[in-house]
Amino acid sequence: MTHPILSRIPILRAYVDERYLEHRRRASSIAGFSTLLFAGVLFEYRLLADHLLSWDLIAVIFTFAVVKMSLFFWYRVNE
Numbered sequence: 001m002t003h004p005i006l007s008r009i010p011i012l013r014a015y016v017d018e019r020y021l022e023h024r025r026r027a028s029s030i031a032g033f034s035t036l037l038f039a040g041v042l043f044e045y046r047l048l049a050d051h052l053l054s055w056d057l058i059a060v061i062f063t064f065a066v067v068k069m070s071l072f073f074w075y076r077v078n079e
Helices: 018-050 055-077
Strands: none
Touching (some): 018 055
């Protein structure tokens, strides 16, 4: 299976295949969880060191959770 848009570009046609799409999916997943972990650690640091609740970091963590669970549910129902 190739990506329908990327495979139309002659230079990328040889590079866009299942392995490329799987590596891109895995890299995006790891990057998302790394960002979540960093936001959580930064939130805990600000809470413990500065005694400050960072509502922006809570919003980032909450948004990640909502998007992740929504997509999980969507893919589970539509598969």
